[in-house]
Amino acid sequence: MNIVSSSPQKIHPHKFTLWIAIGSIIMMFAGLTSAYIVKGEQPGWSTVVVPKIFYYSTGVILISSLTMQIALKAFKERSMQQYRSLLTLTAVLGVVFIAMQIIGFKQLFQSGVKLEGGSGAGQFLYIIFGLHALHVLGGAIALLIMFLKAFSSKIRNYNSVPVEVISTYWHFVDLLWIYLFVFFLVKS
């Protein structure tokens, strides 16, 4: 039985669920950034210089949003060859982004910003950027699954809902990153 289905003029329940999930993720990061603000006013607070590499990773994730969008368009036009390669590209860019974040953490760590000890922006940076990277990783894994599905010959899928869901999520983690990055630039 197909329990979930929807008429064309209505939002599909899975897409809708994603929007609520996005609301939920926003609350989590809102919690963390407000904790940052509260703590920033306590004595003994130290700031950090955000490493340059995070600017470049911002570029990477922005481009990946673009490729995701074109992939979605390709899927809707049924040009599957293009869809598959763009999907792959998006996932690769996602992984590159995560790698660059890790390099950024390393640089910061080598410049003496440690987790241990007195409170400061660095502790938040590791955790907030790290959690964001985890969310990107989740998206990349979902892309991988989509990619494998696109290759399996058994399932001929014309349903664009999963692709739309993942692309919305991908744009969301992109926007979330912009917010977090700007937040740290302004605050530290």
Added chain:
Amino acid sequence: MSNEALHGHPEVVTTHDVHHDEHHVHHHKETFITKYVFSQDHKMIAKQFLITGMIWAVIGGLMSVLFRLQLGYPDQTFPWLEDILGRWAKGGKISAENYYALVTMHGTVLVFFVLTGGLSGTFANFLIPLQIGARDMASPFMNMLSYWFFFGGSIVMISSLFIQTGPFSGGWTAYPPLSALGDASPGSKTGMDLWITAMAMFVVSSLLGGLNYISTVLNMRTKGMSMTRMPLTMWALFFTAVLGVLSFPVLLSGFILLLFDRHGGTSFYLSDIYIAATKTALPNEGGSAILFQHLFWFLGHPEVYIILLPAMGMASEIISINARKPIFGYMAMVGSMFAITILAFLVWAHHMFVTGLNPFLGSVFVLLTLLIAVPSAIKVFNWLTTIWKANIKFTPGMMFALGFVSLFISGGLTGIFLGNSTLDIHLHDTYFVIAHFHIVMGVSAFFGMFAGIYHWFPKMYGRFMNNTMAYIHFWVTLAGAYLIFWPMHYEGLAGMPRRYLDYTGWESFKQFAELNKFISTVAIIVFAVQLLFIFNFFYSIFKGRKLTKPNPWGATTLEWTTPIRPGHGNWPGEIPEVHRWAYDYSKDGRDFIPQTEPIGPNESHH
């Protein structure tokens, strides 16, 4: 895409043809595993939540019996306890460390695992698809995951009872530094790691469930079921899910920071600490324990309404059915639940009046807190008006629903005392607070849950529960609850603090020695009666009186239009269409008119 649905005007979402293309019910064969264990049928998942919740309730309740023994008889020993419990009761007495472990676990288990997981998990799962006319949840798979995360969290939490250093013992609110420093107490070691792990799994379970409940209610209603035709249970469970989805993630971020303080050496919550036990001064600087309190109570206060709203919704529904009258002020009920949902996010600091909160900020929180009394009073007024001059059928479900209203009034009134920051300086952390929240949240939500179980048991199992046992259960529990918690108000007013295992050292609290014995005795009796309920529940599953017709209570709502034992998919044929609201009782000379009946040509307007 319907943007309104995302921006807070759910009423305008029309859903008419979601189900047009699927009229058939499950055909493929089900194995024992897919039917009872990894089931994706919302009704089975609901039963899994219910029974797991009941097991938790017995464990949590038993813990309270143990520490009430200590509180009532602080100078006596009970050697038989050591025989049963071993190291938990060395020499027949609960040690200080075990006492704190017991209260902590009692709170955590009952607040989260019973009254959140067990209550919302059961009734949101069971009722949402049945009452809005859907075949299942938006994502049955996520729904199944929600249960299994709950189950996994339960196992981890239980396992913490058996480890060498014991479970976490710093209170259900898990304030640092007790929760952040392994060296602070035995329970702060592995017990706390297990506690955080279990709670994180619990949060994931709540989020998976909540997402599903919201999108199901907004997207999968049957033809004709506009938002304002939904029974109030649906509104209540919907707002509950909204609260959970927006506040649990904040708790999770609090826990993540806590984990880093525990294992990463960070200073989010820790500052300037010297541990006497190990004679070390910690390097942590600039941390703030108050920050944790903010993050905790930003969930913590909405959490109390996550517990209460489902009970409110079910009580509204059951009261209207058994008063054979439409619920009074349907839109006012919806509006007040909406107001409660909004205000729930704006009052958290009333738990922190004495933390050195800026007094001006405190007064803002006093105002917002006292504002909650308005929607609460509207709801009480509407319940009372619904039963006013009604020809009430005193079914067990109805008795518990009325008991719920009584308890909500009694407990809500003491909230107004506490909501005044000046009074709270005296009352904070005393037995007054214990009495307040046990009555208004603990017992009253339990009453809502019992009402729901007695009322919907016939739908769940096709049989009735035994009435005689139910009435005994009701009267003893109601009288017992008041006898236990009412006197605690006086103890609290006299300044008796909470979270001590022995008050005999205080001259001023010696006067309460007999009272404490009395409370403990009643607590044991009330606990025993809950076992009677459990017996009734399981006995009736197999031996209860069988339903002969599908709609035993004469209710208007859709769940009673399904077969007595509905399969996966709920309705064998098409999903019925809805033509009216859920509260046409005693209308135009008829006892009730089901929601599925079209409006007649000469029908009066409600």
